[in-house]
Amino acid sequence: MTGAADELARLGDAQYLLVTTFRKDGRAVPTPVWVVRDGDHLAIWTARDSGKVKRIRRNPEVLVGPCDVRGRLTGAQVPARAAVLDAAGTARVRAAIARKYGLLGRLTLWGSRLRRGTEGTVGVRITLT
Numbered sequence: 001m002t003g004a005a006d007e008l009a010r011l012g013d014a015q016y017l018l019v020t021t022f023r024k025d026g027r028a029v030p031t032p033v034w035v036v037r038d039g040d041h042l043a044i045w046t047a048r049d050s051g052k053v054k055r056i057r058r059n060p061e062v063l064v065g066p067c068d069v070r071g072r073l074t075g076a077q078v079p080a081r082a083a084v085l086d087a088a089g090t091a092r093v094r095a096a097i098a099r100k101y102g103l104l105g106r107l108t109l110w111g112s113r114l115r116r117g118t119e120g121t122v123g124v125r126i127t128l129t
Contacts, residue, residue, distance in 0.1 A: 007078060007128060012037035014066035018073055019044060019082070019126070021055035021062055028063075029055065032071040034105070036096035042126040043085070043093045047112075053122060056082045064126055078128060085123040093123030 011017060017035035020028050031052050033044045042064065046052060056062065065077030085093065097105045112121055 004128060008037070008040065008042070010075065011035065011064060011066060011078075011128075012042055014074075016067050016069055016071075017042065017044065017126075018065050018067035018071055018077065019052065019062055020064070020077065021052050021082075022059050023055065024058070030071055032067050032069060034097055034101060036093060036100050038089075038093065038096065038123075038125060040127075042080075042128075043089075043096065044124045044126065045090070045093050045097055045121060046124060047116065048120055048122045053084060053124070056084060056124060062126065064128075080126045080128045083125050083127075085125055089125065090121065090123035094121075 012035060014035060016032045018030050018032050020030040022028055036043050060081045060083060062080050062082045063077040064080045065073050066075040067073050094109055098109060
């Protein structure tokens with residue numbers, strides 16, 4: 001594998017990914033999230049109205065790295081670009097989360113669908129730069 005492919009595999013295989021977005025004033029906002037592979041990209045799933053989605057729409061430059069459930073980095077962060085996905089892309093991310101995270105993933109998706117409906121969440125594609 002090449003260096004980029006190794007990095008993609010390392011991050012995609014992680015249980016959690018620390019996604020660091022940036023506020024208008026440049027302050028970093030790190031958030032631990034579940035992560036799945038989406039072809040040659042990574043993908044995460046989150047609430048449509050979350051702060052990270054608002055920050056990504058304004059500035060797609062992010063930092064990503066493997067972390068634990070509390071957001072403590074377990075490896076190096078690397079630069080990436082994030083993009084909010086359409087409905088089809090979001091459905092693909094939901095299916096990948098259900099596969100990777102098993103019963104816990106399916107229960108979380110189901111609970112989210114009850115609270116927010118299918119339109120209340122979005123997938124985010126992350127491309128390593």
